[in-house]
Amino acid sequence: MSSYPSDFERVKGESRNLRGTIAESLRDPVTGAIADDDTKLIKFHGSYQQDDRDLREERRRQKLEPAYSFMLRARLPGGVVTPAQWLTFDALARDYANGSLRITSRQTFQWHGIIKRNLKATIAAIDRAMATTIAACGDIARNVVSTAQPIEPAAHTLAYSWAARLSEHLEPKTRAYHEIWLDGEPLQGPVEHEPLYGPTYLPRKFKIGIAIPPLNDVDVFSQDLGIIAIIEHGELLGFNIAIGGGMGATHGDPSTYPRLGDVIGFVVPEQLLAVAEAVIAVQRDWGDRVERKHARLKYTIDHHGLPAFKAEVESRLGFALAPTRPYRFDHNGDRFGWAQGHDGRWHLTLHIDSGRLADVGTQRWLSGLRELAQIHAGDFRLTCNQNLIVAGVAADQRDRIDAIVADHELDTYRRHSAVRLHALACVALPTCGLAMAEAERYLPDFVTRLDALLDRYALRNVPIHLRLSGCPNGCSRPYLGEIALVGRAPGRYDLRLGADIRGQRLNRIYRVNVDEAAIFDALDPLLANYAKERSAHEDFGDFLHRTGVLLDAVVA
Ligand code: SRM
Ligand code: SF4
Numbered sequence: 001m002s003s004y005p006s007d008f009e010r011v012k013g014e015s016r017n018l019r020g021t022i023a024e025s026l027r028d029p030v031t032g033a034i035a036d037d038d039t040k041l042i043k044f045h046g047s048y049q050q051d052d053r054d055l056r057e058e059r060r061r062q063k064l065e066p067a068y069s070f071m072l073r074a075r076l077p078g079g080v081v082t083p084a085q086w087l088t089f090d091a092l093a094r095d096y097a098n099g100s101l102r103i104t105s106r107q108t109f110q111w112h113g114i115i116k117r118n119l120k121a122t123i124a125a126i127d128r129a130m131a132t133t134i135a136a137c138g139d140i141a142r143n144v145v146s147t148a149q150p151i152e153p154a155a156h157t158l159a160y161s162w163a164a165r166l167s168e169h170l171e172p173k174t175r176a177y178h179e180i181w182l183d184g185e186p187l188q189g190p191v192e193h194e195p196l197y198g199p200t201y202l203p204r205k206f207k208i209g210i211a212i213p214p215l216n217d218v219d220v221f222s223q224d225l226g227i228i229a230i231i232e233h234g235e236l237l238g239f240n241i242a243i244g245g246g247m248g249a250t251h252g253d254p255s256t257y258p259r260l261g262d263v264i265g266f267v268v269p270e271q272l273l274a275v276a277e278a279v280i281a282v283q284r285d286w287g288d289r290v291e292r293k294h295a296r297l298k299y300t301i302d303h304h305g306l307p308a309f310k311a312e313v314e315s316r317l318g319f320a321l322a323p324t325r326p327y328r329f330d331h332n333g334d335r336f337g338w339a340q341g342h343d344g345r346w347h348l349t350l351h352i353d354s355g356r357l358a359d360v361g362t363q364r365w366l367s368g369l370r371e372l373a374q375i376h377a378g379d380f381r382l383t384c385n386q387n388l389i390v391a392g393v394a395a396d397q398r399d400r401i402d403a404i405v406a407d408h409e410l411d412t413y414r415r416h417s418a419v420r421l422h423a424l425a426c427v428a429l430p431t432c433g434l435a436m437a438e439a440e441r442y443l444p445d446f447v448t449r450l451d452a453l454l455d456r457y458a459l460r461n462v463p464i465h466l467r468l469s470g471c472p473n474g475c476s477r478p479y480l481g482e483i484a485l486v487g488r489a490p491g492r493y494d495l496r497l498g499a500d501i502r503g504q505r506l507n508r509i510y511r512v513n514v515d516e517a518a519i520f521d522a523l524d525p526l527l528a529n530y531a532k533e534r535s536a537h538e539d540f541g542d543f544l545h546r547t548g549v550l551l552d553a554v555v556a
Contacts, residue, residue: 004200005289011037012139012200017174017191018044026180032068032116044140044201045177046073046133047119050112054430070114071431072097072122073136077167078146078160078210079107079382086373086380088129090366093357096122101366103355105424105476106207107145107218107382108136112431123181134177139202141170141280145218146210147229148383149335150391153343158236159210159229162272166208169273170280172197196277196284203287204295206280207246209384210239216329216503218384219477221245221260224297225279230266230325238268240324243279243309244301247474250293251488258479258506259298264310265321278316282309332480332503333422333465334385336413338398345378346393348401351413354425354440355386368408372401386424418463419454420447424477428470428487435470437487443468446485446516453524457531464540465501468493479506482541483523488513495519497526498544507541508550 004010011020020041025034034042039049051066059066074089081089089109093101098113114122123133136143146163150156173192178184194201210227211220220226226242245261267275279297286304288295294303301309314320336349357365369388373380378392393401405411413421426432428439446468454460467481478484478496480503485493492513499507511522526549527540534543544550 006292008040008139008292009200009289011040015041016176016187017194017199018172018176018201019174019179019187022176023180026116026120031065033065034116041138042070044135044138044172045123045181046075046136047071048073048137048433050431050433052113052430053433053435068116069112070116070119072111072114072119072126072133073104073143074109074126075132075134075136075143075167076108076382077144078163079148079384080160081109081380081382083373083376083379085129085131087370088125089131090370090373092122092125093366099366100356100358102427103352103357103382103386103388105355105384105386105426106143107148107384108143109382110427112427120181127182132177135171137205139204139206140172140197141166141202141206141208141276143167144170144208144210145223145384147212147215147217148381148389149215149217149339149349150347150381150389151339151341152212152231152234153341153345154234155212155229155231155236158231159212162227162229162239162269163210166210166273166276170196170208170276172201196280198284200289202280202284203289203300204292204297206283206297208276211329213327214330216332217334219245219332219480219503220329221503222247222258222477222480223261224283225276226261227272228263228327230327236269237325238266238322239272240266240327241275241279241321244298244306246296246298247477247479248296249472249474249479251472251494253293256293258474259302260504260506262301262306263324264306264313266323266325267321271317271319274317275313275321278313281316282312286312329502329504331501332385333463333501334383334387334389336387336421344395345391346395346398347381348390348393348398348405349383349413350388350390350405350410351416351421352387353412353420353423354427354443355382356440357388363409365408365410368404368410371408372404375400375404385422417447417451417454417460419450419460419466422463423447423466423468424481425468426470426475432470434473435487436489437470437491437493439468439470439476439485439487449516449520450523453520453527457527459527459531462540463501465499481507482539482544485519491515493519495522498541498550500541500545501539505541505545510550 097111144163144167209218209223228240242261381389425439425443428435467478470487484496495511
């Protein structure tokens with residue numbers, strides 16, 4: 001009998017620091033897949049084995065193995081990409097992936113549809129571009145996100161540099177990645193020491209985000225470890241620390257739930273790495289290693305109680321956290337179009353539907369951004385709302401960039417309704433193995449119909465935050481949407497309403513397992529009332545909350 005508490009723990013524990021048999025699996029020419037245990041380990045290298053769900057049934061009928069391919073996710077702290085990296089990533093999308101680059105809700109890139117024999121070449125090219133995919137997925141601290149909008153350049157640079165430091169500091173120490181993907185020397189002798197993670201890494205994924213108030217574009221309270229920068233007169237004083245945020249849940253299982261992080265105190269910058277390590281170490285030791293469903297930090301905290309968890313963190317640190325400093329958020333979305341930073345440089349935020357960059361008809365987004373990357377002297381910033389900032393533009397370059405943007409129809413931010421600009425949708429079908437309903441592919445149609453309803457009540461320019469997820473795992477952070485659809489089955493969703501646009505209040509279920517017609521039946525009177533009765537500058541979620549609509553919300 002295995003001495004490990006679960007099969008997943010066994011796979012990690014026996015993997016010799018994430019090596020497993022991935023190298024052998026990649027060499028096996030008989031199948032497009034890798035060995036079952038390796039599918040768990042390869043996540044720690046930034047990849048998921050997937051199969052095209054649109055083709056599943058047909059291939060099964062033809063007695064073919066599923067159309068296996070791999071999704072690859074980069075680790076890009078703070079979502080910053082140089083033009084040279086952009087050009088590499090774009091070439092990989094066309095040469096090895098499905099012709100698209102996907103900006104994720106954690107401000108990085110994913111490539112979909114890479115077949116097994118091209119995976120190594122893709123990762124090697126990413127490495128040559130001075131980027132990595134290590135620990136972009138898996139039970140480990142992942143890509144560290146931070147506020148993307150560089151309006152206050154000094155503050156942004158600071159937040160970004162902390163995101164980069166944390167991200168690098170928390171990378172695993174194993175050389176497995178170099179051996180498997182970059183032709184590094186095979187391990188001789190015992191495996192490396194993983195000082196923070198140990199041989200079985202963490203019980204579950206661990207996410208970190210840094211927000212610079214008043215912007216909460218990273219949804220800091222949805223992070224396992226949320227870090228709120230406290231900046232006064234351009235000087236970074238330190239960070240408030242929030243712990244225990246998380247979105248994922250399982251339908252019909254009340255022991256799983258979305259949760260907002262609790263702010264537990266303040267630390268000065270020099271203490272940040274130690275605090276992150278201490279929180280991670282307590283989660284490593286106290287987290288549930290038997291039941292993955294209950295293994296995230298939020299459950300560990302609720303199981304032990306916040307005071308006990310905080311006390312343990314402080315005891316390992318050897319000092320107490322200082323009292324929380326005041327802060328105020330006003331928005332968790334992006335602001336579109338040109339904005340000038342305090343240093344005089346310009347930043348252009350483009351709206352990218354669900355973060356998907358591809359050439360589709362006359363909308364040649366991938367080509368347009370390639371052309372732009374060839375002349376751009378600043379950098380690119382991916383946002384946690386799946387959008388893109390062309391950052392650090394000199395005033396005399398604006399016209400040229402505007403022309404490229406318009407030529408390739410990347411200027412949808414000038415035309416789309418406010419609800420569409422602020423909408424997020426997760427990938428869902430056809431690549432996500434967990435999707436119960438469409439999300440990214442459904443968003444354009446859903447929003448077109450919603451726009452028509454909004455037009456009826458003259459609400460087209462009111463920024464209502466909409467989020468769609470194909471299942472309750474919540475990859476578009478739907479529990480923080482003013483309106484959210486959470487997939488149940490093909491064409492059926494839970495309708496959730498009433499989060500705020502500051503990312504500080506979860507929404508609630510309003511209709512369970514309903515189709516589109518029922519969703520619009522439910523929304524119509526609410527939007528009509530909102531148009532008539534809202535007070536000045538009152539957001540939709542706040543209005544629903546104030547008027548008590550959500551109190552007896554669940555109507556099956
Ligand atoms: Fe996610 C699993 C896509 C952000 C919660 N997520 C998945 C997988 C890998 C499906 C799987 O396990 O087989 C999806 C791959 C789909 C595909 O084909 O690409 C997937 N998640 C995504 C992305 C690409 C959604 C997007 O459309 O942008 C986001 C990639 C982020 C990144 O760059 O790292 C993504 N996922 C999130 C977020 C949002 C966030 O972190 O800000 C969440 C909610 C926050 C949280 O973690 O609590 C999220 N994803 C999950 C969960 C539920 C975790 C839980 O605690 O219950 C799963 C399922 C799991 O881990 O078992 C999941
Ligand atoms: Fe897949 Fe569900 Fe995440 Fe959407 S929310 S990408 S359907 S796991």
